[in-house]
Amino acid sequence: MDKPFDKYLRPAIGTTHQRYALLVGQGVCWIAVVVTAIETNPSRHATYLACLAVFGQCLFALSLWLSDRRSQAEQARQIAGRVNAILDKRGTPTTRSTGNLFLDESLARAEQTISALRVSSSNRYIEPIGFGDSVEIDLRGHLQNAMTKSGMYDPTSALDGLADDSIVVGEKSTSDMVNRLDPRTLHWIESSPAEQLFLGWSLKQLRDKSFLEIIHPDDRDLAREQLRTALAKGEAHGLIYRVKNSRGESKAIQVNVGVRTGPNRSGVTHLRCHITDVTAKVRASRELRRRTRELTLVNQQLRAANRELEELKDRYSDLYQNAPALYFSLDAEGRISECNNTLLSSLGYRRDELIGKSYAELLPPDHRPNFRERFAEYRKEGQVEVEGLWIKANGEVINVFVTGTAVLKPDGTILRSRSVAQDVTARHALEAAFRDKNQRLGVANAELSRKIKELDEFSHVVSHDLKEPLRTLTSFSDFLISDYGDRLDSVGKEYVQYIVEASRRMRTLIEDLLELSRAGKVTADLRCVKLDKVLGVVKADLGELVRSTGAEIEIEVALPEVWGDRDRLVQLFMNLVSNGLKYNRDKAPKVSVREVPSTLAGMVTIVVQDNGIGIDPQFHSRVFQLFRRLHTREEYEGTGAGLAICQKIVQAHGGNLWVESELNHGSKFFVQLSRPQDGRES
Amino acid sequence: MSEEFHILLVEDSPTDVKILERALREAGVHHRLTVIHDGSHALEFLANVRDSETFDQEVPDLILLDLNLPGLDGGQVLAGIKSDVYLRSIPVVVLTTSRREDDVAMMYATGANTFIEKPSEYPRYCDLVATLELYWREVAVPPPRRRPKS
Incomplete structure (x- = not known):
């Protein structure tokens, strides 16, 4: 009841x-x-x-x-x-x-x-x-x-309400931070010991404080608003504020506010706040946000790096695939594990036709048995360089030069090879052609040398053999004149004279021929030759001629040294100087020999200048031809071999000979010879 | 001992022989000329001379040797002469057309006393002959004519 x-x-x-x-x-x-x-x-x-x-x-x-x-x-x-x-x-x-x-x-x-x-x-x-x-x-x-x-009491229960009076028991009650705030001033009315501990003030001190005072200045307005709203609504949950306690520590709290009214709903008596220290939580969430930002950033960076890597990969992939060389790799068993596009297109295979197949497949059938052995060697050495033959997809055989190095696993066994092949067929063909040409050149050269030698021999032998009958001719013609001259009439004598002169001419020709053949033979014993000495000999030899014609030979002091054959050089300058004196109608014939600056490095240029009859420019090249004379026998004797011989001597020395001249204005013969080579003595 | 200057001429060309003879004559060289046209005959002749009793009288004072000989050539003849103990003392003048350096070197190496190129003109021949005689007869001290001991 x-x-x-x-x-x-x-x-x-x-x-x-x-x-x-x-x-x-x-x-x-x-x-x-x-x-x-x-x-x-x-x-x-x-x-x-x-x-x-x-x-x-x-x-x-x-x-x-x-x-x-x-x-x-x-x-x-x-x-x-x-x-x-x-x-x-x-x-x-x-x-x-x-x-x-x-x-x-x-x-x-x-x-x-x-x-x-x-x-x-x-x-x-x-x-x-x-x-x-x-x-x-x-x-x-x-x-x-x-x-x-x-701290045991939870004053959520109304003083009046007999209904839900709850006295909280146990541990929770000892650690909870709860308070009662004045609804108007927000000063503390009551404060749990835990809260007092947290805040660092005693209840007495708190009673003089407004709740807002502990809140961070930036949050205060918000707090005021929210508490006002709570007052109106009757409650508010999950309000979070930054606070500073008496010790100066910054903390973050979460506040659950409940409005308590007086008995019989007679207006608000206080605000009951349940406070939780969420500093750690706030920090954690802040940290989380920061981490999230960091992660996002890192993510972006990673993506960027990934993109770069992709690009790099593409670039290197392109470099590998399309390199102008045939790249491939063999696995530890000698099968082709990869190859580049160039290789495929050069040989005419598709990728699936080669990958996984043994390397031996690339070799012509008769070369395949060798592969096992070679491969074993390569495995031992770790590298290989070999020239061989490959067979293309269309059956064509090409020469290749293959190089390969082994990539080792950490345990030292072969992982795969880095190999490159070069098609040397073209080069081979070229080399073969070259060798062939070389050989032919060699043969031709030998032939030429032989012919030259033959020719020299011939001219030598002929000249010598000719000399004997020539001697007979000249001598006996003389004897004829001297012994039987009185028995010949003038016509007879004239005939004999012709014979004599002809013989003499023949002799000169033969001698010139001999000289010419000798001129080309520069001795192997080249050395440093002092031109001063050479010209000295020439001057001495021509001494008689000089005296008899009243001529003058002027040699520059301190002529340079040249590299060559002394005898031949004497012959050369003898010819040039004597020519200068011979082809000369001047009252005081003069030949001068001096050095002029050379245009070519390593060469010496000497000029033999005369005041003789000169040479018409149209004949400048002709004078150097063998036996080509510009004058009759009556005007000047000579076979016309002199300059040809000079030319040959100069050429044999690797030099040059040319003339500058005008008719009746003398001539300048330029001789260019090599300087002595370094370190060689005369 | 004869006052004659005994010259042995080894030469195959008759005209060259005639020229030399004439040259000797015109140079006024008091001489005795033995002419042999063949290399092997020359060596034979010399061997005979060497072995004969009249070596002293027979042995030449000078040998003029041409290189262009039929059969045995001048070089071989020279070698033959110069390898013989008794004959090698005889002065040998190589008188030939060729002036080839190889020949010159070879002849001197084989032991030729002098190498002379045959003059192409007769007057020079005379000079040459006179010079030779002067040199080998007057200037140089000739090797003694000593008969080889048998």
């Missing part, structure tokens, strides 16, 4: 005071009814009804009073039970003090009350210690006090 009563009726009836007032009022009403009945003397039925009503009313009042008392007892028991539980968990205050004098005092007083209650609660009825509510309030007040101080 009391359960539904408790549940439905009691709340409807209201507070205890209201209930008793109602009862009293009802009682008064019923008394008034009875008095009226007695006065008016109603019927027996009415009297009985009235008495019944009065009786019923008294029962009702009694039950109400009993249930109230029971519920009070129940509540007291509940409180007692909970308090007992707390105290059991905690231990009796007398044996365990919190260290806080005030708290201990409160707890002691609470304990007294509780023990009284405890004792009382074992009875069915409670001895009223005072007026029920006040007892409760007093008890609660003490308890709250005590438990708040100890």
